[in-house]
Amino acid sequence: MVKENKMIDKRAQHEIFGFVLIIIIVMVVGVFFLMFSLKKPSSSSQTSSELSSLLEASMMYTSDCSVTFIPEYLKLEDLIKECYKFSNKKCLNEKNVCDSLRETFNITIKQTLNVNKDKPNKAFKLNLVDWNNSSVLEIKEGVFDGCKQILGTSYSRYITGAGNLDIYLEVCKAG
Numbered sequence: 001m002v003k004e005n006k007m008i009d010k011r012a013q014h015e016i017f018g019f020v021l022i023i024i025i026v027m028v029v030g031v032f033f034l035m036f037s038l039k040k041p042s043s044s045s046q047t048s049s050e051l052s053s054l055l056e057a058s059m060m061y062t063s064d065c066s067v068t069f070i071p072e073y074l075k076l077e078d079l080i081k082e083c084y085k086f087s088n089k090k091c092l093n094e095k096n097v098c099d100s101l102r103e104t105f106n107i108t109i110k111q112t113l114n115v116n117k118d119k120p121n122k123a124f125k126l127n128l129v130d131w132n133n134s135s136v137l138e139i140k141e142g143v144f145d146g147c148k149q150i151l152g153t154s155y156s157r158y159i160t161g162a163g164n165l166d167i168y169l170e171v172c173k174a175g
Contacts, residue, residue: 048151048152058109062076064104065100067090079100113171121142123171124142150172
């Protein structure tokens with residue numbers, strides 16, 4: 001009887017040890033799962049809402065183009081309207097308003113997104129489209145090959161006497 005009790009005790013110890021071992025294995029797997037599922041994305045990546053905010057904020061950027069008098073320089077949003085309505089109009093610095101728009105957009109978007117083939121943002125494409133779906137302005141920087149992800153956003157503005165102008169921005173994230 002004493003021998004039987006010792007056998008039962010040993011069997012109980014083996015069962016408890018096995019149970020504890022299973023619990024430890026499950027906990028280790030759970031910790032690895034949590035580490036990978038809760039891993040934060042890198043701070044250099046943009047979301048579509050961040051791109052939307054960038055596009056909206058860039059409308060308030062002051063260009064180097066004035067069409068009335070200096071120092072009344074046009075904001076990017078006003079420069080878009082001038083380019084759409086009067087594409088042959090010149091700024092007081094003798095630049096064409098559409099060329100100034102292209103240059104200003106290129107500088108603001110490229111520098112803000114830090115676009116480069118060796119960076120997280122490989123390329124961007126910006127397209128300004130009128131109500132008739134005709135392209136008014138298109139700017140491309142970089143190459144859209146091998147993108148891990150393409151993020152996009154749009155911005156719309158009504159222009160009196162001309163209808164809606166839509167701006168589409170796409171960004172190629174490196175793969």
